[in-house]
Amino acid sequence: MNREEAPGKSPEDMYIQQKVRVLLMLKKMGSNLTPSEEAFLRSYSGVVHSQMSQLPQHNIDQGKCDANPPTKAPVSNHLVS
Secondary structure, three states: OOHHHOOOOOHHHHHHHHHHHHHHHHHHOOOOOOHHHHHHHHHOHHHHHHHHOOOOOOOOOOOOOOOOOOOOOOOOOOOOO
């Protein structure tokens, strides 16, 4: 997180902003939020709106990467005695 972004913000404001950002990222990744987490986002809808504009616009694939797909080792039909 960039702490330089908000000079003059209270620690509580920074906490709220960071919590909103984390919850939004979890939601975007497909996680189910608890009812209390959903209520937290609803109660800070202004912060949610500002954080939504800062989230990456592409889909988050939860660590899957096709750049280097795993290769299979050749299967040998010869048995070693």
